[in-house]
Amino acid sequence: MVEYRIDRHSGVATYVQIVQQTKQALRLGMLEPGDKLPTAREVVEATAINPNTVLKAYRELEREGLVEARRGLGTFIRKGLSITPADSPLRLELDDWAERAREAGLGRDDVAALFTAVLDKHFQGED
Amino acid sequence: MTALATPPVTGRPAGSSPHLLHWLLRLHRPALLAWTVFVLVLGGLLLWVGGPLTEGAVEGWKQYHACETGGCAYDPSAVGRHKDWYMYTTFAVIGVPVLIAAWSGATLTSRELEHGTAQLAWTQSVSPARWLAAKLAVPAVLVAVGSGLLVGLHHWAWSTGQGRLDSAKSWYDVGTYAANGPATAAMALAALVIGALFGLLKRNSLGSLVGSLCGTGLLWSVMAIATPHLWPTVTKFSSLKNDVPQGSGIIVDQGLVTSTGAHVADPHCGGSGFASCQARYTKLDAVGYYNDYHPQSHYWPLQLTATAIILAVTALLALAAFRLLRRQTGPSAPARKAAAV
Amino acid sequence: MTGTAAIEAAALGKRFGRRGGWALRDCAFRLPAGRVCAVVGPNGAGKSTLLTLAAGLLAPTEGAISVLGTVPGAARERVAYVAQDKPLYPQLSVAETLRMGADLNTDRWDASVAQRIVDDGDLNPKSRIRTLSGGQCTRVALALALAKRPELLLLDEPMADLDPLARHEMMGLLMAQAAESGTTIVMSSHVVAELEDSCDHLLLIGGGRVRLAGEIDELLAAHVHVSAPAHAVLAPHTVVESRTTGRQLSALVRPSSTLDTDWRTSTPSLEELVLSYLRNPEAGAAPAAKTEETAV
Numbered sequence: 199m200v201e202y203r204i205d206r207h208s209g210v211a212t213y214v215q216i217v218q219q220t221k222q223a224l225r226l227g228m229l230e231p232g233d234k235l236p237t238a239r240e241v242v243e244a245t246a247i248n249p250n251t252v253l254k255a256y257r258e259l260e261r262e263g264l265v266e267a268r269r270g271l272g273t274f275i276r277k278g279l280s281i282t283p284a285d286s287p288l289r290l291e292l293d294d295w296a297e298r299a300r301e302a303g304l305g306r307d308d309v310a311a312l313f314t315a316v317l318d319k320h321f322q323g324e325d
Numbered sequence: 326m327t328a329l330a331t332p333p334v335t336g337r338p339a340g341s342s343p344h345l346l347h348w349l350l351r352l353h354r355p356a357l358l359a360w361t362v363f364v365l366v367l368g369g370l371l372l373w374v375g376g377p378l379t380e381g382a383v384e385g386w387k388q389y390h391a392c393e394t395g396g397c398a399y400d401p402s403a404v405g406r407h408k409d410w411y412m413y414t415t416f417a418v419i420g421v422p423v424l425i426a427a428w429s430g431a432t433l434t435s436r437e438l439e440h441g442t443a444q445l446a447w448t449q450s451v452s453p454a455r456w457l458a459a460k461l462a463v464p465a466v467l468v469a470v471g472s473g474l475l476v477g478l479h480h481w482a483w484s485t486g487q488g489r490l491d492s493a494k495s496w497y498d499v500g501t502y503a504a505n506g507p508a509t510a511a512m513a514l515a516a517l518v519i520g521a522l523f524g525l526l527k528r529n530s531l532g533s534l535v536g537s538l539c540g541t542g543l544l545w546s547v548m549a550i551a552t553p554h555l556w557p558t559v560t561k562f563s564s565l566k567n568d569v570p571q572g573s574g575i576i577v578d579q580g581l582v583t584s585t586g587a588h589v590a591d592p593h594c595g596g597s598g599f600a601s602c603q604a605r606y607t608k609l610d611a612v613g614y615y616n617d618y619h620p621q622s623h624y625w626p627l628q629l630t631a632t633a634i635i636l637a638v639t640a641l642l643a644l645a646a647f648r649l650l651r652r653q654t655g656p657s658a659p660a661r662k663a664a665a666v
Numbered sequence: 667m668t669g670t671a672a673i674e675a676a677a678l679g680k681r682f683g684r685r686g687g688w689a690l691r692d693c694a695f696r697l698p699a700g701r702v703c704a705v706v707g708p709n710g711a712g713k714s715t716l717l718t719l720a721a722g723l724l725a726p727t728e729g730a731i732s733v734l735g736t737v738p739g740a741a742r743e744r745v746a747y748v749a750q751d752k753p754l755y756p757q758l759s760v761a762e763t764l765r766m767g768a769d770l771n772t773d774r775w776d777a778s779v780a781q782r783i784v785d786d787g788d789l790n791p792k793s794r795i796r797t798l799s800g801g802q803c804t805r806v807a808l809a810l811a812l813a814k815r816p817e818l819l820l821l822d823e824p825m826a827d828l829d830p831l832a833r834h835e836m837m838g839l840l841m842a843q844a845a846e847s848g849t850t851i852v853m854s855s856h857v858v859a860e861l862e863d864s865c866d867h868l869l870l871i872g873g874g875r876v877r878l879a880g881e882i883d884e885l886l887a888a889h890v891h892v893s894a895p896a897h898a899v900l901a902p903h904t905v906v907e908s909r910t911t912g913r914q915l916s917a918l919v920r921p922s923s924t925l926d927t928d929w930r931t932s933t934p935s936l937e938e939l940v941l942s943y944l945r946n947p948e949a950g951a952a953p954a955a956k957t958e959e960t961a962v
Contacts, residue, residue, distance in 0.1 A: 204863070212863060242841035246834050247863045248702050249845035344769035351762070352755055441753030444723045448747040449770040449810070452739065655725030657739035 200229055200236065204245045212247055216255035224264065224279035235265060235273040345451060345459045356429060357467070363425070364471040367417050368478050374410050375482030382407035383489045408492055411482070418479045418504040422472040422513040423545070426464070427537040430520020433460050435533040438524070453654045454647060461521055461643060468517055472510035480505045496621055497575045506628035508548070511635040516541040518639050522646045525653070544638065548631060553577045555630040558617040565606060568596030570614035575627070577618060581611035588615055670735050672818050672850035673697040673720050677729035680715050688874050689715040693729070695869060695879040697852065699817075702844050704861040704882075705854035706940055707871035713854040714750055716871065717820045720852070721747035734817055743772050746816035750823045752807040756796035760789050760806055767810045780813035783839065787832070800827035808836060812843055819843070821853040825860060837864055858937045868936070870943055877943050882936060889939055892917045893930040906949045907942040918942045 200223040202216055210218075223229040238252040256273050259265040266276045299309050350357060381403035388399035434457070437443035446456050483505055486493035494501040503509050516537070523536035553575050562582060563571035570579045580591045589609055594602035619627060651657075678693040690712040697703050705713045718724045719731050722738030722745070733741045754763055764780045784791070787805040795803065804827045811819060819840070825833045841864055843849050852869075855861050868885060870878035878885060889906065894915045900908060903925070908917035918934055925931060934942070943949055 206863060237845075239842045239845040242845050243838040246837035246841055248866045249841055250702075250866050251863075252845075348766050348769060352757065354757075441749050441751060442755055444718075444721075444747075444749060445753050445755075445810075446770065447723055448721055448742065448745070449767060449814070450743045450772055451770050452742060653725060655722055655739050656737055657722075657742075659737045659740055 202236075202241055202245060204247055212251050213255040213258065216241075216252060217258050220255070220259055220264070221279055224275070227278075229275050229278075231275050231278055233275045234271075235275070237272055345455065346463060349459055349463050353433075353463075360425065360467055360471060363421065364474060367414065367421070367475055370410070370414050371418075371475065371478040371482045374407065374414055375478070375485045378403075378407040378410055379482070379485045379490065382486070382492065386489075386491050404490075404492055407486075407490070411486075411494070412500070414479065414482070415500040415504045418475045419500065419509055422468060422475065422510070423516045423541060424538075426468050426472075426513040427516035427520045427541045428534060429464055430517040430522075431524045431533040431537040432520075432530055433464065434521045434524030435528055435530050436524075438528045439530060447654070452657045453650050454657065457521070457525075457647060457650050461518065461646075464517055465514055468513045469510060472513040473507065476504065476507060476510050495573070496624060497573070497619075502575070502624075506624075506632070508552075508628055508631040508635060511632045511639070512541075512545060512548070515544055515635050515639040515642070518642045518646065519544065522642055522649070525646055525649050544635070548635060551634075552627060552631050553619065555634070556619065556623050556626045559620055559623075561616045561618070563614045563616070565597045565611065565613055567614070568598060570616035572616040572618050572620070574621060574623070575619040576616065579614065579616040579618070581606065581609060582613050582615040583610040584612050585610070670699050671696050671732070672699045672701065672703075673731065673733055673852070675716075675729065675731045678716075678719065678726050678731050679728040680712075680719060680724065681727045688727075690719070690871075690874045693876050695876050697850065697867060697869070699734075699850050700844075700848050701850055701867040701881075702841070702865045703850070703852045703867040703869055704858070704865035705852060705869045705871060706858050706861070707854075707856065707877075708944060709856055711871045712874040713856075713871050714822050716869075717747065717822050717852065717854060718749075720818075721745060721820050723747070741818070743774065744817040745820065746811035746814045746818070747820040748804075748807045748811050748822065748824055750826070752800070752803045752827070754795045754803060754806060754810075757794065759792050759794055760784060760798075761791035763795060763806055764791075764809065764813070767813060771814050774815045776813050776815050779815070780809040783809040783812060786835070801829060801832055804828055805832070805836070808839075812839070815847065816849060819849050819851045821851065823855055824853050825855070833860075840864070858940045862936050868940075870940055872944055873947060877947075877949075878940075886933055886936065886939065889918055889920055889934055890925060891932045891934045891938065892919055892925065893932075894926070894928070898926070898929065907946045 200220060202219050204212055204215055208215065220229070220235070229235075235256065238249045238256070241247070241252045242249045256265065256267065260267060260273075264276060264279070265273050267273045296309065299312070304312070385400060385403035385407075389401070389404075391397070392399045434443070437446075443453075443456065447453050483494065483496075483501055496502065496505070519540040520533065520537035523533040523540060527533040527536060554577070558577045559572070559574075561570070561572035578588075581589050583589060589611065591614070592602075592605055592609075594605055597603045597606060674696045675693045679688055679691040681688045693716065705716065707713050715724070719726055720733055720738055722733070722742060731738060734744055738745070755766075758766065764777070764784065767780065768775045768777055783805060787802060789798070789802055789805065795806065798806070804824065808821075808824065811821070821840075824840075825836065828836060840851055840853075844851055853861065853865070866882055868878060868880065868882050869876060892900070892915075894900075894917070896910050896913050896915045898915055900915075900917055900919055902922050904920040904922060906918040906920065908915060908919075910916075918938070919925075
């Protein structure tokens with residue numbers, strides 16, 4: 199179960215904070231497909247925010263296909279945002295590449311900069 | 326406005342009414358207790374006055390009359406004690422219930438409005454009209470029962486001395502007349518409603534108390550002045566030789582009657598026994614006295630008429646209180662024209 | 667208009683005494699059901715008067731107010747109200763007060779709700795009301811109001827007496843009530859920040875009039891905070907407030923068309939919006955209120 203923490207002074211809209219914290223929980227594996235999100239009542243009782251804000255966040259998550267609302271039952275996680283599994287070919291290749299970079303004498307920061315540059319080249323315009 | 330007489334329709338089960346009464350009694354427990362103690366104490370005093378004190382005074386008078394012929398010592402204290410305590414209780418029966426009612430009527434409504442607890446009740450599904458109805462009904466019953474009991478006991482305490490005590494008050498003695506009859510109990514009810522009305526008007530304790538006392542005093546005065554005129558008087562003619570007009574009771578008008586039958590004012594010159602006075606009577610062409618008065622047989626007609634008038638005024642004032650409250654708080658049903666937006 | 671209105675006012679005015687000043691005048695607004703509405707404005711603006719009119723404790727001097735589709739007096743069972751000074755009977759104990767609530771209200775009364783609120787505050791049920799602190803009285807008053815399970819909950823400065831912890835907890839409780847039962851909640855405050863996260867609807871009262879009314883999101887979206895050169899012409903946009911400092915003009919405007927792209931713009935916070943309107947009494951009422959006036 200995820201517990202939301204609302205930071206009133208972050209400048210980030212409250213519903214966005216809920217969306218972000220849900221995604222974060224998905225990435226960290228704290229939420230998995232089939233898990234139930236807290237009801238709006240539970241969220242607002244703990245955070246004192248407006249119920250419609252919670253519903254708006256849940257609608258946004260639903261729109262992104264991450265959750266589904268089941269009538270009378272609650273809102274459930276539909277799919278995970280987990281990172282690629284540890285034994286996938288892509289990960290093995292990257293593992294191999296990092297090993298070679300280290301052998302070539304590159305430091306951690308050099309590798310990160312190189313990776314970021316390549317990332318930027320291939321994923322332009324995406325977050 | 327006829328709807329006000331019946332409890333407003335709120336869709337609540339009718340069985341919930343006793344709860345409101347229960348809470349009223351709980352909330353005003355000290356006042357209820359004080360009133361009960363007052364009625365019991367004064368009632369006890371009246372029993373004492375009508376019983377042991379009267380017997381003592383009768384004995385005192387017996388001794389006195391025995392001494393008239395024999396020339397001995399007698400003890401006047403028993404007679405004095407009866408007279409004093411009769412007077413105290415008479416004033417208490419007339420005054421205190423009215424004062425208590427005027428005070429409680431004013432505080433019952435104004436204090437709650439001032440502190441916001443009336444508004445608290447009105448937002449607990451109790452409509453203002455029902456609130457006021459309960460607020461008036463409970464003390465009205467208590468005042469009517471208590472004051473009625475005291476008046477009855479006073480009447481009894483007065484009657485035990487009749488014909489046995491030379492110092493007994495006559496039925497038409499101002500204090501006795503008031504304390505013996507139901508009009509005083511009705512006046513206490515009127516005071517309660519006047520108090521409640523001023524409480525709604527002023528919405529503060531002191532202002533409504535002053536208004537309540539003034540209003541009650543005014544009604545009392547008007548009734549005191551009007552009472553002798555509420556029933557046709559009996560006129561008795563008597564000879565000038567008696568020196569005073571004959572007939573005892575509540576006197577409305579008396580004076581001289583001339584040979585033509587006209588009524589003229591009595592110069593009060595001392596009676597026909599004095600030559601100068603007789604001369605004035607002759608000059609006025611006076612042949613006798615006339616006396617317009619109420620004999621004892623008029624006691625109940627006068628009391629009941631006054632009571633009816635006071636109760637009618639009370640009912641009108643209660644209606645005014647309900648109308649005022651409705652004007653202050655708005656209607657409780659959307660029937661009136663198209664009030665809803 | 668869609669759905670039932672929780673509160674609807676038309677040309678509403680209230681004057682105290684025949685010669686007294688108007689506490690409220692020309693108020694026209696519509697609060698849809700299911701909203702959590704902040705009634706905001708300076709002290710003495712008429713917030714309390716508006717709430718007492720809605721609660722059916724006072725009759726309007728002019729105009730009309732309807733609550734849950736009927737006159738306030740006919741909606742008593744479905745409306746709960748907590749006055750600013752939280753009046754309770756001082757001679758009763760906490761437990762007696764709750765029993766009275768159960769007796770005087772209808773079958774809707776939920777004793778467990780009242781009990782939970784009182785228990786959460788560690789209140790001794792046997793304590794007399796007169797011995798309680800202001801915050802404890804607020805708790806008992808809210809217990810009475812919530813146990814009634816109202817459709818409309820009117821709260822006049824509900825949080826003023828509470829410490830921050832209790833404030834957060836009570837607000838959570840109110841929000842849970844709104845989420846669970848769809849209760850319309852109207853609460854007044856002169857501290858905007860207190861209500862910003864909890865409310866989705868705003869009613870801004872100033873000088874006895876409705877200055878701004880509508881969904882908070884829509885109101886914020888309809889206004890833009892503008893920074894522009896001092897000589898910039900703001901017309902035809904509606905200017906709520908503008909201030910020139912040196913060569914810079916900063917203003918809160920309600921754009922009527924696309925804004926000049928040279929200007930730096932930002933979305934105002936609710937507090938900025940409210941303060942701008944309150945500082946400028948002559949600034950026009952929000953369009954939402956205007957349309958209501960004609961529609962009602």
